[in-house]
Amino acid sequence: GYRGETDIQRAADYFFIIKNSYGANCRTFGLLAKDLIKASEYLSQVSLRLKKTIIENIDFERLVKLYDRTGALFYADPPYYGSEKNYTCEFSQDDHLRLHQVLSEIKGRFILSYNDCEYIRDLYKCYRIIEIERSNSLINKFKVEKYKELVIKNF
Numbered sequence: 001g002y003r004g005e006t007d008i009q010r011a012a013d014y015f016f017i018i019k020n021s022y023g024a025n026c027r028t029f030g031l032l033a034k035d036l037i038k039a040s041e042y043l044s045q046v047s048l049r050l051k052k053t054i055i056e057n058i059d060f061e062r063l064v065k066l067y068d069r070t071g072a073l074f075y076a077d078p079p080y081y082g083s084e085k086n087y088t089c090e091f092s093q094d095d096h097l098r099l100h101q102v103l104s105e106i107k108g109r110f111i112l113s114y115n116d117c118e119y120i121r122d123l124y125k126c127y128r129i130i131e132i133e134r135s136n137s138l139i140n141k142f143k144v145e146k147y148k149e150l151v152i153k154n155f
Contacts (some may be wrong), residue, residue, distance in 0.1 A: 019036070019039050023055075031068070034132070037116070055057075060076065060099060061102050064103075064106060068106045068108055069108060070107050070108060071108060072106075072108030074103075074108060074111070075112075076099065076103070076110060076112045076113070076135055077112075078091060078096070078099055078114070080114060080115035081114065082115070096123070097123075100123050103154065109154055110153065110154050111125070112153070113150070113151055114149065114151060114152060115147075115148075115149060116131065116150050120150060121150070127154050128152065128153045128154070128155070129150055129151075131148060131149075132150070133147065133148055134146070134147050135144050135147075
């Protein structure tokens with residue numbers, strides 16, 4: 001952003017960068033034209049959908065303690081086990097264990113997405129584990145890779 005911009009102008013700049021960067025990574029950019037009118041219509045739909053949603057940027061343990069109650073639903077998408085170095089945030093082996101401990105004590109419900117590996121399967125073996133497969137064409141646009149992931153739930 002530029003000095004003197006309002007929060008809304010900075011948010012608009014950020015949205016523009018996300019929509020035009022490759023894979024929304026804000027570092028590499030494609031050459032295809034983007035329809036920003038369609039993108040702004042999409043943003044309006046997202047705004048309506050998230051109207052009653054709370055998004056925080058705090059440690060997950062603090063967040064759960066703050067909002068946990070019967071009827072609460074938490075969605076967690078931590079850095080994938082064994083791939084932590086690929087993320088901009090720090091997430092240690094202890095954090096994976098701490099997340100498991102925090103989720104095992106909640107009053108509400110959780111949905112958790114993780115990579116499919118034996119460690120995570122074993123750690124969450126007492127919960128409902130759903131195997132899914134997703135496509136990832138970000139690595140090579142001519143060859144679509146398939147990745148196995150886990151969706152883990154306590155309900």
